Amino acid sequence: MNLAIVVPIKAFGAAKHRLDGLLERAERVQLARAMAEDVLEMVGRVQGIGHFAVSEDPEALALATYYGIEPIEDRAVQGQSAAVRQGFDVAWDRGFSAAVTIPGDVPGVTLDDLQALCTYRPEVEVGIVPDRDGLGTNGLRLIPPHAIALRFGEDSLRLHQDEAERSGRSMVVLALPSLAVDLDRPEDVAAYLRWAPATRALQVLSDLKISDRLLAFPQRRA
Numbered sequence: 518m519n520l521a522i523v524v525p526i527k528a529f530g531a532a533k534h535r536l537d538g539l540l541e542r543a544e545r546v547q548l549a550r551a552m553a554e555d556v557l558e559m560v561g562r563v564q565g566i567g568h569f570a571v572s573e574d575p576e577a578l579a580l581a582t583y584y585g586i587e588p589i590e591d592r593a594v595q596g597q598s599a600a601v602r603q604g605f606d607v608a609w610d611r612g613f614s615a616a617v618t619i620p621g622d623v624p625g626v627t628l629d630d631l632q633a634l635c636t637y638r639p640e641v642e643v644g645i646v647p648d649r650d651g652l653g654t655n656g657l658r659l660i661p662p663h664a665i666a667l668r669f670g671e672d673s674l675r676l677h678q679d680e681a682e683r684s685g686r687s688m689v690v691l692a693l694p695s696l697a698v699d700l701d702r703p704e705d706v707a708a709y710l711r712w713a714p715a716t717r718a719l720q721v722l723s724d725l726k727i728s729d730r731l732l733a734f735p736q737r738r739a
Contacts, residue, residue, distance in 0.1 A: 520635055521567030521613040521662075522560055523604030524586070525597050526553050526621035528574040533622075539703050539730055551717035552700060553577055555624035557584040563631050567613050570621075571600040577621070597669040605662035616662035619646075622699045623655055624718035625709065630693040634658055642686040647674045649697045649708060656696045707731050 532549035533540070540548065560568060561584040570581035571589045578588035589607055591600050597620070605616045617635050619626060634646060634656050642664050646656030654673040659665065665684050668676035674690075681688040698709055700718065706727060713719060 519567070519613045520615040520617060520637065521569060521604075521608035521611070522563065522617045522619070522631075522635065523601055523608065524553075524556060524560055524570045524581070524619060524621050525591075525600035525604065526570055526572040526574065526577040526581075527597075528572065529553070529576060530574075533700070535702050536700075536706070539706065539727070539733075540725070544725055548700070548718060548721050549622070550576070550580075551721045552624040553621040554580055554584075555716045555718055556619065556621050556626060557581055557586055559626050559628060559631060560619070561585045562628055563635060566617075566635060567608060567611065569604045569607060571604045572621075598667040601657075601669065602667055605659070605667075609662045613662065615658065615660040617656070617658045619656050619696060620699060622701070623696050624700070624716045625695050625698055625712060625714035627695040630695045633693055634691065634696070638689075640687060641689045643677070643681040643688040644691050645674060645677050645681075645688065646691045646693050646696045648699060649705065653699075655699055656691065656693060703731060 529546045529549040533545040536545055557580055568586040569589055570586045571591050572578055573591040573594045581588045589604055593599050601618045608616045642660045644658035645654055648655045652672055652674055654677055664686050665680040700706055
């Protein structure tokens with residue numbers, strides 16, 4: 518089996534609006550860039566697979582190339598599901614019989630968890646990694662890449678489970694802790710600071726003294 522991994526990356530200037538109020542726009546851009554670089558570097562370290570990144574942002578595509586990941590320009594710009602589908606279609610056309618995706622905002626992802634997600638299990642056609650809240654999808658493995666419709670967004674874990682059931686595909690939910698923590702909301706940032714993996718994203722947050730700013734969001738901290 519040939520497997521490819523696809524990383525969708527939202528344009529840095531349009532990323533992380535839910536952190537508005539905690540971060541200024543230029544700071545959100547800085548954090549989004551650091552997160553993407555953390556993810557791309559780790560993805561590039563997974564051997565024996567195909568590597569693709571999908572983005573409308575030329576800077577993100579240049580970073581992907583730097584880390585040995587093939588860039589795919591997102592011409593449609595219709596959200597995460599469409600971007601991942603574009604990457605999966607390219608992978609399928611290139612002869613990859615399975616595909617994995619993780620987002621560009623899980624900067625603490627470890628090589629062990631990535632390899633676990635990429636591990637071939639022929640009896641499982643759909644592997645889903647939930648986010649920290651158990652509602653979203655922070656990792657998805659499909660055999661073949663078009664096994665189910667992609668439903669990233671609100672409540673995507675349940676929606677992907679429903680798609681697997683509707684399509685008659687075997688499925689498993691995978692608990693991979695380093696993939697669970699994305700940085701969408703102030704409470705996610707607080708959780709990330711408590712975890713404190715040695716990443717570019719953590720350095721950016723530390724330089725911005727985010728711990729002090731989070732005190733303004735006590736009711737939202739997890």
